[in-house]
Amino acid sequence: MSVHRDTVLIVGATILTFFLLTIGFFVLLGKPPFEMIGMLLTYALGDGYSISQTLAKTTPILLCALAAAVPGRLGLISVGAEGQLYAGAITGTAVVLAAPDLPAALMLPMMLVCAALGWAFYGYVPGILRARMQINETITTLVLNYVAVLWVNALVFGPWKDPASQGWPATITFPGAAILPALPSSRIHLGLLIAIALAIGLHFFFTRGASSQKIQILAGNRKVGEMFGLNFGTWVIVLMAMGGAIAGIAGIAEVSAIQGRLQPTISIGYGLTGFLVSWLSRHQPLIILPVAFLVGGLVAASDALQLFAKVPAASAIILQGLLFAIALAVPGIIKSMRPNYER
Amino acid sequence: MQKAIACFENVTRRFGDLIAVNDANLEIFPGEVTAILGENGAGKSTLMKLLYGVHTPSSGRILINGKPSTISGPADAMINGVGMVFQNFSLLPALTVRDNLLLAWPKTPYWVSEKNKRTTEVLANLKRLAPHINPYSKVSNLSVGEQQLVELCKVLNLSARIVILDEPTSVLTPAESQRLHGFIRQLADEGVSVVLITHKLADVEACADRIAVMRQGQIVDVSTRGQKSMSEIVTLMMGSDVKREISPPTYPKKRVEKLFLNKICATAPGMSLKDISLSIAAGEIVGLAGVAGNGQALLAQVIAGIHPATSGDVVLDGVSLIRRTQMETLSTPLGYIPEKPRENAVVENMTLSKNLNLRELASGNIDATEDTKNLLTRFHVNPPEMDRRASTLSGGNLQKLVSARELGWPRAAILACYPTMGLDLTAIQMIYREIFAQAEAGAAVLWISEDLDDLIAGSHRIAIIRDGQLVAVKNNDGKLNRDTLGALMTGLHPERRIA
Numbered sequence: 001m002s003v004h005r006d007t008v009l010i011v012g013a014t015i016l017t018f019f020l021l022t023i024g025f026f027v028l029l030g031k032p033p034f035e036m037i038g039m040l041l042t043y044a045l046g047d048g049y050s051i052s053q054t055l056a057k058t059t060p061i062l063l064c065a066l067a068a069a070v071p072g073r074l075g076l077i078s079v080g081a082e083g084q085l086y087a088g089a090i091t092g093t094a095v096v097l098a099a100p101d102l103p104a105a106l107m108l109p110m111m112l113v114c115a116a117l118g119w120a121f122y123g124y125v126p127g128i129l130r131a132r133m134q135i136n137e138t139i140t141t142l143v144l145n146y147v148a149v150l151w152v153n154a155l156v157f158g159p160w161k162d163p164a165s166q167g168w169p170a171t172i173t174f175p176g177a178a179i180l181p182a183l184p185s186s187r188i189h190l191g192l193l194i195a196i197a198l199a200i201g202l203h204f205f206f207t208r209g210a211s212s213q214k215i216q217i218l219a220g221n222r223k224v225g226e227m228f229g230l231n232f233g234t235w236v237i238v239l240m241a242m243g244g245a246i247a248g249i250a251g252i253a254e255v256s257a258i259q260g261r262l263q264p265t266i267s268i269g270y271g272l273t274g275f276l277v278s279w280l281s282r283h284q285p286l287i288i289l290p291v292a293f294l295v296g297g298l299v300a301a302s303d304a305l306q307l308f309a310k311v312p313a314a315s316a317i318i319l320q321g322l323l324f325a326i327a328l329a330v331p332g333i334i335k336s337m338r339p340n341y342e343r
Numbered sequence: 344m345q346k347a348i349a350c351f352e353n354v355t356r357r358f359g360d361l362i363a364v365n366d367a368n369l370e371i372f373p374g375e376v377t378a379i380l381g382e383n384g385a386g387k388s389t390l391m392k393l394l395y396g397v398h399t400p401s402s403g404r405i406l407i408n409g410k411p412s413t414i415s416g417p418a419d420a421m422i423n424g425v426g427m428v429f430q431n432f433s434l435l436p437a438l439t440v441r442d443n444l445l446l447a448w449p450k451t452p453y454w455v456s457e458k459n460k461r462t463t464e465v466l467a468n469l470k471r472l473a474p475h476i477n478p479y480s481k482v483s484n485l486s487v488g489e490q491q492l493v494e495l496c497k498v499l500n501l502s503a504r505i506v507i508l509d510e511p512t513s514v515l516t517p518a519e520s521q522r523l524h525g526f527i528r529q530l531a532d533e534g535v536s537v538v539l540i541t542h543k544l545a546d547v548e549a550c551a552d553r554i555a556v557m558r559q560g561q562i563v564d565v566s567t568r569g570q571k572s573m574s575e576i577v578t579l580m581m582g583s584d585v586k587r588e589i590s591p592p593t594y595p596k597k598r599v600e601k602l603f604l605n606k607i608c609a610t611a612p613g614m615s616l617k618d619i620s621l622s623i624a625a626g627e628i629v630g631l632a633g634v635a636g637n638g639q640a641l642l643a644q645v646i647a648g649i650h651p652a653t654s655g656d657v658v659l660d661g662v663s664l665i666r667r668t669q670m671e672t673l674s675t676p677l678g679y680i681p682e683k684p685r686e687n688a689v690v691e692n693m694t695l696s697k698n699l700n701l702r703e704l705a706s707g708n709i710d711a712t713e714d715t716k717n718l719l720t721r722f723h724v725n726p727p728e729m730d731r732r733a734s735t736l737s738g739g740n741l742q743k744l745v746s747a748r749e750l751g752w753p754r755a756a757i758l759a760c761y762p763t764m765g766l767d768l769t770a771i772q773m774i775y776r777e778i779f780a781q782a783e784a785g786a787a788v789l790w791i792s793e794d795l796d797d798l799i800a801g802s803h804r805i806a807i808i809r810d811g812q813l814v815a816v817k818n819n820d821g822k823l824n825r826d827t828l829g830a831l832m833t834g835l836h837p838e839r840r841i842a
Contacts (some may be wrong), residue, residue, distance in 0.1 A: 058529055076581060094656070099771075132670070209709065210704075210707035210708070210709050211707075213697075213704040213705070213708070213709055214704070214705060215703060216690070217690050217694075217701060218691035220689065220691060220692050220693055221686075221689065221690045223649070223686070223687055224650060224689065224690055224701065225687060225690075225705065225818050227647065227648075227649055227674075227675060227679065227681075228674045228675070228701055228702050228705035228706070229672050229673050229674025229675075229705060229706070230672060230705050231670075231672040232396070232672075233670060266719075
C-alpha cells in the first residue's frame with residue numbers, strides 16, 4: 001500500500017505549498033491574503049450557485065483528465081484532450097443537425113455515442129501511428145488539437161452556420177431534446193454523472209480485472225509483456241481510442257448543456273487543464289475526482305474573484321499556473337529529500 | 344627499456360559489493376599497442392575508465408609520466424592527452440561529420456566556413472583513416488561502423504598521447520577492421536600509446552604489442568607479443584580455476600526429438616544469423632558456446648519468439664514458436680531465462696509474487712495462486728517477501744527470481760542464457776540442479792554460456808556459434824577440452840602463435 005500513502009502525501013504537500021504561495025501572491029498584489037482566500041472559497045463553494053458553477057467547470061476538466069489518464073496508464077503522454085473535445089463536439093452536433101426532430105430518448109444516447117466515436121477516432125489515429133510506426137503520440141495529439149479546433153471554426157463559419165444568426169458564427173440552437181438534462185436552475189448536468197461514473201468504472205478497470213494486469217506489465221516492461229504474448233501496439237490503439245472517446249463526451253456535454261449550440265469557443269483550455277490534473281493525480285481515477293473538483297472550483301472562483309474583488313483578470317490564470325507548477329515540482333522535491341528513496 | 348607513460352599500481356575499484364577491478368598492476372608504454380583482453384564483465388572498460396577519469400580508484404594509484412594522476416574527469420583527461428573512444432558514441436546525429444569534428448577540436452577557429460584555411464586540418468585524420476566518408480554528410484546517415492571511425496577521428500584530433508579504444512571492431516566490417524588495425528599500428532609508430540579493449544583475438548593478433556588478460560576484475564597475465572600461443576590466451580581469458588560439482592542427468596536412452604531449429608535466418612542491427620539448424624531431444628542438454636557478440640543473444644530471442652526470423656522455423660513438439668513480423672506477438676511456452684534480467688525479464692514496479700505469475704497475468708488469468716512463497720525460498724530469492732517490489736532486489740536476486748519463474752514449473756523445453764550470471768557458488772549449483780531436473784523430466788535444454796568448464800561438465804552436446812553461424816556441434820564424449828572449443832569459438836588454429 002506504499003503507493004497509496006505516497007500519493008496522499010504528495011497531494012497534501014502540493015495543496016499546502018499552493019496555499020502558502022497563494023498567500024504570497026495576494027500580498028504582492030496588495031490585497032489582504034486571507035480575506036482573498038476566503039473569498040475564493042466562498043465563490044467556489046459558498047452557496048448553491050457557486051457550487052453549481054464549480055461543478056459545471058469540474059465536468060469537462062474531469063472528463064479530459066480521465067481522457068489523459070487512460071493512455072497515461074500505459075506510459076503514453078497524450079495531450080490531445082483539447083482536440084478530442086472539439087472532435088466530439090463536431091460528431092455529436094452532426095447528429096443533432098442531421099435529425100433535429102428525434103425524441104430525447106433517442107437523441108441523447110445517439111448524440112453521446114457519436115461524440116464518443118468521433119473522439120475515439122481522433123484518439124485512434126495517433127494511437128495507430130504510435131503503435132505501427134513509432135511516431136511520437138505527444139506531438140501528433142498536440143498538433144491534431146489545432147486541426148480539430150479549426151474544423152469547428154470552418155464548420156460554424158461555413159456550412160453549419162445558422163442562417164438566422166446574422167453573421168454570428170454558431171449553429172442553430174439545439175432543440176430541447178438534444179439538451180442534456182440538468183438540475184433545475186443550475187448548470188449541473190448529466191455530463192457530471194457520466195464523468196463520475198466513468199471515473200469509478202475506470203478505477204475498477206485499472207485496479208481489478210485481467211486488463212489491469214496486462215496494462216501494468218506492458219507499462220512496466222514492454223519487452224517482458226511481449227515475451228508473454230501481449231501486443232503493445234494493440235493496447236496503445238485501444239487505450240488511445242478509449243481516452244479519445246471520453247474527451248469526446250466532454251465536448252458534446254459542454255456544447256449541449258452549457259452553450260446550447262456549437263460555436264468556436266467551446267473549451268477554455270479544459271484539455272490541457274485535464275492533462276495536468278491527470279498527471280498531478282498520477283493517472284489514478286479516484287484521485288482525479290477530487291483534484292478535478294478542486295481545480296474546477298479554482299477556475300470558477302477566480303473568475304468570480306476578478307469580477308467582484310477587482311484583482312487583475314490574469315490572476316485566475318496565474319493561480320492555475322501556480323498550482324500546476326507546484327504539482328509538478330513538489331513530488332520531485334519530496335523524492336529527493338528522502339534519504340533512501342527507491343531509485 | 345622505455346619509461347611507462349601510464350602505470351597502474353595496485354588499483355582496486357568497487358561498486359558497492361562488486362569488485363570491478365581488483366588489485367590491478369599494469370604499465371602502458373609510449374609507441375606500443377596494449378591489448379586488454381577479457382570476457383564481458385571482466386573489468387576491462389572499468390580499468391580504462393579509471394585512467395580516463397570517469398571513475399576514481401577505491402584504492403591504489405595511477406601514475407602518468409611517473410607522477411600521480413590528477414585527472415578528475417573526461418574533460419581533464421583530454422587536456423592531459425588521454426582520449427577514449429566508447430562503445431556508445433557521443434556524436435550529434437543531426438550535424439555533419441565535419442561539424443562534429445569541429446565541435447570537439449580544441450583548435451576550432453571562431454569562423455568555421457569551409458573557406459577558412461584554419462579548419463582544413465580538422466579533416467586530416469578523417470582523410471587518412473576513412474577516406475570514403477564524406478565530411479559533409481550528416482552523422483545520422485552513416486553506418487554504425489562509420490560513426491565509430493568518426494568518433495575515433497575526434498579523439499585523434501586532440502593529439503592525445505594515450506588513445507583508449509573500447510571494443511572498436513565490434514561494429515566494424517572486416518574491411519573497416521583491417522583499415523583500423525593498420526591505422527592503430529601507424530599511430531603506435533608515431534609514438535602514441537594505444538590501449539585496445541577487446542574480446543576479439545583477431546584484434547590482438549593483428550596489432551597488439553603487449554597483451555593483458557583480465558578475468559573477474561583481475562589482470563591474470565601480461566605478456567608481450569609472441570610469448571603465448573592462442574590457446575594459452577583463450578585458457579587465461581576463460582579461467583579454469585573453479586571446479587564445480589556438476590552432474591548432468593544421463594543421456595536419454597531413446598532419442599525423441601523435441602525442440603527443432605530449422606535453418607533459422609534473422610537479422611538485427613550489427614548481427615545476422617545464417618541457416619542455424621539444431622535438433623534437441625527430450626532430456627538432452629545442448630550447450631551453446633561462443634565468444635560474446637557472435638549471435639547468441641539474437642538466436643535466443645528468435646527461439647523465444649521475441650525477435651522475428653526472416654526465414655526458418657523453431658518447432659517444439661510439432662508446434663511452431665517463431666515470430667514472422669515485428670507486429671506479431673506470441674507467448675513463449677519455453678522456460679526462457681534471458682540475459683540481463685532487469686531489462687529483459689522482470690517488471691520492476693510489480694511485486695515478486697506478480698513477477699512469478701507474469702505468464703498467467705498476461706494471459707488474463709488473475710486468480711493464479713501458485714505457492715510463490717515456496718518458490719522464492721526454493722530458488723534462494725532473498726528476501727523471500729512476496730509483496731516486495733522487484734525493483735528493490737539486487738541483480739543476482741533478480742536472476743534467481745527469473746529462474747524461479749521459468750524453472751519452477753515443468754516445461755517442455757528450457758532456453759537459458761547465462762543463467763548463473765552474477766550468482767554465488769551455492770546459487771549456481773542450485774540453478775544447475777533445477778535445469779538438470781527439468782531435463783530429467785523430459786525437457787529439451789538449450790544452454791547458452793561463456794563458461795566452457797561448466798558447459799563441458801554439464802552438457803551432452805556442445806554447439807559452437809561464430810559470426811551468426813553454427814560452426815560445429817560436438818558430442819561431449821569426454822574428449823572435448825577448452826582448447827579445442829576455444830579454437831572453434833575464435834576460428835583460429837589452437838597451436839598458432841600470435842606473431
